[in-house]
Amino acid sequence: MLVQVSPPAFAFADARAVRQGARRGELTGHTAGLAPGFVQCNLVVLAEAYAADFLRFCQRNPKPCPLIAVSEPGDPTIPDAGEDLDVRSDLPRYRVWQDGRLVDEPTDIRRWWRDDLVAFLIGCSFTFEEALAAEGVGVRHLEGGGNVPMFRTSIPCRPAGPFAGPMVVTMRPMSAAEAIRAIQITSRYPAVHGAPVHIGDPAAIGIADLDRPDYGDPVPVKPGEIPVFWACGVTPQAVIAAANPAFAITHAPGAMLVTDLKNNRLQVP
Amino acid sequence: MLVQVSPPAFAFADARAVRQGARRGELTGHTAGLAPGFVQCNLVVLAEAYAADFLRFCQRNPKPCPLIAVSEPGDPTIPDAGEDLDVRSDLPRYRVWQDGRLVDEPTDIRRWWRDDLVAFLIGCSFTFEEALAAEGVGVRHLEGGGNVPMFRTSIPCRPAGPFAGPMVVTMRPMSAAEAIRAIQITSRYPAVHGAPVHIGDPAAIGIADLDRPDYGDPVPVKPGEIPVFWACGVTPQAVIAAANPAFAITHAPGAMLVTDLKNNRLQVP
Numbered sequence: 001m002l003v004q005v006s007p008p009a010f011a012f013a014d015a016r017a018v019r020q021g022a023r024r025g026e027l028t029g030h031t032a033g034l035a036p037g038f039v040q041c042n043l044v045v046l047a048e049a050y051a052a053d054f055l056r057f058c059q060r061n062p063k064p065c066p067l068i069a070v071s072e073p074g075d076p077t078i079p080d081a082g083e084d085l086d087v088r089s090d091l092p093r094y095r096v097w098q099d100g101r102l103v104d105e106p107t108d109i110r111r112w113w114r115d116d117l118v119a120f121l122i123g124c125s126f127t128f129e130e131a132l133a134a135e136g137v138g139v140r141h142l143e144g145g146g147n148v149p150m151f152r153t154s155i156p157c158r159p160a161g162p163f164a165g166p167m168v169v170t171m172r173p174m175s176a177a178e179a180i181r182a183i184q185i186t187s188r189y190p191a192v193h194g195a196p197v198h199i200g201d202p203a204a205i206g207i208a209d210l211d212r213p214d215y216g217d218p219v220p221v222k223p224g225e226i227p228v229f230w231a232c233g234v235t236p237q238a239v240i241a242a243a244n245p246a247f248a249i250t251h252a253p254g255a256m257l258v259t260d261l262k263n264n265r266l267q268v269p
Numbered sequence: 270m271l272v273q274v275s276p277p278a279f280a281f282a283d284a285r286a287v288r289q290g291a292r293r294g295e296l297t298g299h300t301a302g303l304a305p306g307f308v309q310c311n312l313v314v315l316a317e318a319y320a321a322d323f324l325r326f327c328q329r330n331p332k333p334c335p336l337i338a339v340s341e342p343g344d345p346t347i348p349d350a351g352e353d354l355d356v357r358s359d360l361p362r363y364r365v366w367q368d369g370r371l372v373d374e375p376t377d378i379r380r381w382w383r384d385d386l387v388a389f390l391i392g393c394s395f396t397f398e399e400a401l402a403a404e405g406v407g408v409r410h411l412e413g414g415g416n417v418p419m420f421r422t423s424i425p426c427r428p429a430g431p432f433a434g435p436m437v438v439t440m441r442p443m444s445a446a447e448a449i450r451a452i453q454i455t456s457r458y459p460a461v462h463g464a465p466v467h468i469g470d471p472a473a474i475g476i477a478d479l480d481r482p483d484y485g486d487p488v489p490v491k492p493g494e495i496p497v498f499w500a501c502g503v504t505p506q507a508v509i510a511a512a513n514p515a516f517a518i519t520h521a522p523g524a525m526l527v528t529d530l531k532n533n534r535l536q537v538p
Contacts, residue, residue, distance in 0.1 A: 176468045176469050176470070176473065177467070180452055180464055180466075180468060183452045183453065184452065184453075187453050187456075197446075197449075198445050198446070198449075199445045199448060199468070200445050200469065201445070201493065224470065224473055226469050
């Protein structure tokens with residue numbers, strides 16, 4: 001991510017502190033590791049004219065696009081996700097898109113907000129990574145301090161209106177025993193991508209080279225390890241870019257919306 | 270299995286009918302596919318002197334040795350597993366072992382029964398195979414009519430008293446998507462071996478050649494498929510053979526004890 005966290009992370013131990021830090025402009029970087037235990041979300045903001053198509057897209061593609069909450073049109077608050085939450089100011093950094101081009105990376109979108117905008121909060125793998133790490137199941141990109149490697153696949157999303165395109169996946173290398181356990185653990189988190197979509201041979205889902213991710217940083221697969229692939233929240237961003245709406249706002253990579261929801265509460269059954 | 274079923278299988282549609290057919294000597298072959306929905310068990314009978322060690326072995330190795338029920342010493346009934354159940358007569362065929370040698374394959378063990386014998390009922394993969402088949406997840410050995418391929422591995426069981434040795438596993442080849450689903454399904458059945466113990470590379474668990482199972486019939490792994498390995502109820506039989514007790518009785522391969530328990534009732538949560 002572009003910008004470093006300052007002041008130090010311990011100042012942002014709970015979700016409200018993170019949102020208020022972002023709101024005051026004190027937190028402008030990534031949110032990984034902040035407010036442990038709280039659900040962090042991908043943000044997508046679209047004009048109401050696209051909302052029904054995008055909702056249908058999410059409904060048809062729940063693994064890459066698990067919807068946690070949706071705002072009322074024009075309303076920047078989402079009380080279900082946080083009492084004082086304001087999506088215009090509570091993320092550290094945003095990306096503003098016009099006609100498919102990145103036009104701004106502000107730390108606040110109040111000046112871009114309109115009465116016809118709808119905010120979508122989409123689950124993020126941080127939640128299940130916390131559950132994996134709690135059992136010592138390897139999430140090696142975290143150990144290296146890098147971002148998880150992400151790949152465009154040959155798995156098509158089910159289209160809805162202008163929204164269509166391939167699924168993007170994350171990859172985590174694991175021993176066979178860890179992979180089995182990771183499937184069990186993440187199956188309990190359908191609201192944050194759920195079980196893997198693939199294990200083993202990358203070519204089977206159209207990935208030519210694991211050393212060259214489309215997003216994030218490469219992570220080596222060691223001998224005896226199996227690559228394990230999960231649907232990724234970057235999928236809706238890629239799909240929106242391809243759909244090329246006149247206007248859209250997303251979070252900047254790694255700069256998520258931290259909600260008051262607890263990770264453990266997303267666990268089923 | 271050695272002996273064919275006669276009369277036809279439809280005469281044995283529920284568990285009690287199967288047991289009574291075996292008791293009357295009308296059913297002397299395998300029980301696969303009989304009494305759908307009812308739990309079938311591996312049988313182990315040992316002298317009481319070995320019971321504590323064997324119970325401890327099962328407790329320490331729940332994946333290959335999931336205990337469904339245990340009789341009182343000298344009592345051939347197990348009301349928890351079936352109102353009228355008598356382990357001396359209700360299996361189609363038995364194997365009697367003396368000093369590690371197979372000495373008899375009777376259809377009834379009344380003449381071998383003693384006041385110091387304890388019967389152990391151990392869960393069997395038939396239960397989870399029914400759950401897999403109900404979702405169309407491949408259990409190819411069933412399609413071919415053969416027995417599932419079984420392999421001795423390099424995975425050591427945790428020893429208890431004289432009982433020690435390697436885990437025996439079954440292998441089922443699956444697509445990646447089926448393997449993920451099969452892990453989810455079988456994780457819900459801890460009483461019948463539960464989740465796989467390994468996926469992928471057979472050499473990692475000491476299996477040299479998938480085409481040469483130690484028990485059962487070979488099943489080819491097709492391109493793009495992953496071999497999925499579950500702990501197997503043959504493990505306790507192999508361990509008992511190695512422990513070489515003066516006397517033991519087991520079921521004959523494939524000729525299981527059909528209980529009144531329902532497969533679905535073993536599902537958690």
